[in-house]
Amino acid sequence: MDSFENIFNDYTWEEISDNIYSKTAFDVEKALINQGKNTLEDFAALLSPAAAPFLEELAAQSHEITQKRFGHTVQMYIPMYLSNECQNICTYCGFSLDNKILRTTLTDKQILDEVAAIKQYGYDHILLVSGEAHKTVGTDYFVNAIRLIKPYFSNISMEVQPLAQEEYEILASEGVYSVLVYQETYRKENYKEYHPKGKKSNFLYRLDTPERLGRAEIHKIGLGVLLGLEDWRVDSWFCALHLDYLRRKYWKTKYSISFPRLRPAVGLPAPDSHITDKELVQLICAYRLFDENIELSLSTRESAKFRDNVISLGITSISAGSKTDPGGYASDEHALEQFEIDDSRTPFEVADAIRNKGYEPVWKDWEMLKK
Amino acid sequence: MRLYSNKQRVTNMDKLIIAGKEFSSRLFLGTGKFGSNKLMHEAIVVSGSEMVTVALKRLNINEENDDLLAGILGPSITLLPNTSGVRTAKEAVFAAKLAREALETNWLKLEIHPDPRYLLPDPIETLKAAEELVKEGFIVLPYINADPVLCKRLEEVGTAAVMPLGSPIGSNKGLQTKAMLEIIIAQSNIPVIIDAGIGAPSHATEAMEMGADAVLVNTAIAVAGNPIQMAEAFKLALIAGRMAYLSGLGKQTLKAVASSPLTAFLTE
DSSP states (O other), rough: OOOOHHHHTOOOOOHHHHHHHHHHHHHHHHHHHHTTTHHHHHHHHHSSGGGGHHHHHHHHHHHHHHHHHHSSSEEEEEEEBBBBOOBOOOOOOOOOTTTTOOBBOOOOHHOOOOHHHHHTOOEEEEEOOOOOOOTTTSSHHHHHHHHGGGGSEEEEEEEOOOHHHHHHHHHHHHHEEOOOOOHHHHHHHHHHOOOOSSGGGOHHHTTTTTHHHTTTTOOOEEEOOOSSSSSSHHHHHHHHHHHHHHHHSSSSSSEEEOOOOOOOTTOOOOOOOOSOOHHHHHHHHHHHHHHOEEEEEETSSHHHHHHHHHHHOOOOOOEEEEOTTTTTOSSOOOOOOOOOOOOOOOHHHHHHHHHHHHHHEOOOOOOSOOO | OOSSSSSOOOTTTTEEEEEEEEESEEEEEEOOOOOHHHHHHHHHHHHTEEEEEGGGGGSSTTSSHHHHHHOOOOTTOOOEEEEEOOOSSOOOOOOHHHHHHHOOEEEEOOOOOOOOOTOOOOHHHHHHHHEEEHHHTTEEEEEEEEEEHHHHHHHHHTOOOOOSSSSSTOOOOOOTTTHHHHHHHHSSSBBBEOOOOOHHHHHHHHHHTTSSSEEEOOOOTSSSSSHHHHHHHHHEEEEEEHHHHHHOOOOOSSSSOOOOTGGGGGGO
């Protein structure tokens, strides 16, 4: 059976990097003319430093395409952290095994307390998040959590450790709509430096995860790279290669891209920010020109000002009022966050900001047919 | 500038009848992509539309006062729930029953698009679901590709209308499937509603001139700079197109036709 690994192995990091950095204004102009029908070569041009002077044109096209496809709407979701137990060491993450923080996994009661707190804001789409602790927070735990949560939400997404195809099939049959799994970096040679210990250190297993999700017929697969680890341009190109492979093969599946930019976390040195605000806008717009239909998502890691402005440039889905520690909505003790959030406005405030921009916040856009 | 007030009827327009129900307006509206529910509501009122579709998945069917629904409902509006989001006939039937129960209507726009990118309808699943839903007592309006044979097959299983697409949904490309639409209109015994791709009032006029029974518009109005004025523009465009159709359009021809034919002397 063909797999993304075979395609991935056809390219080297250096070759793609050279290609991106050799792009010229001519290549960028050509890509801009191909509006909405961009190839991976066009995407390389739009990601390149050569595209920086064209940012306004790029933004104008992205705005137009997004508006035509998604209208004046923004989808609203909220993350709920189920657990911060984790058997992995990841050099950038607050949940890393070697980070001496208090570990918590929510009990049934705590889950329902979180649900009650979240429902006050009017949310109907929820994203369940965990670290990677298979023994305590495995498929059985997730199924139990989903059954508790299901009566209160129309749409359940998950951002948890990579699982087997059969496990994804179970979650799909329980009503899970989408699963997000970021490769973090496609630079295979350096992947292990960031992920020295735990199941996550297996680069290829992670790389194959969207494939297992596709086979399990999950409705939506979320992809992304961690911005701030390796060169964001090269990493994003590989992510687009992955997307291109998947969208041809699993044509019934929706896709989304997230833009997690490294944020400070308790017990970790501050990350070097490798991508500026301007560059992040360039990246968002480049994705939009590469795929008219893809959902682009931005979390509360980003500032209020930045978020308010990018919804008209291509972002179609945002969270608001997020807590990144398990139990954070119902309890006032916050000592265990995965990362610090920047946009700390309440969901109501964010919804008002969206309306002030002439957009409608959409809280419900799914109906679970098997409650 | 308003050529017609909202209530004024154009007297020499004929009525559209679907499943025994009369409609004065041939403009059907979709409810996605609007910047606010208020804007959507005003656009619906100004358009004069009497048939408005809404995705079941967007509605809080368990709540008494759903904002979106409140913006649609009106005394002259027939609510047309749609099954957007389903991928199979089985899911469509399930969603249809949910919609019927929650919204107390057996009208249904059947949409099955397993492809989430272009939202192109699955003909096989649609035919399967239509057959079952008709038996279950639904008034089924299926969204389909512009396939004349499929339209006849749907008519045979008892759908109340067919809704072939003009071009991919949201594309604003107009009647790219025109050659097929002409055949569908020519041989249909049930109303033909052109559903997707209508991007400008002129496209809607063209559909009416061809003899389509109605058009459904969403993106072109919702995403317009001024959705309310665009809703009115579509209203007028449909009236113009239908009037032209009823008046009998002159045939288009490439050659000039002499008003005094060259062979007239033969009959003199």
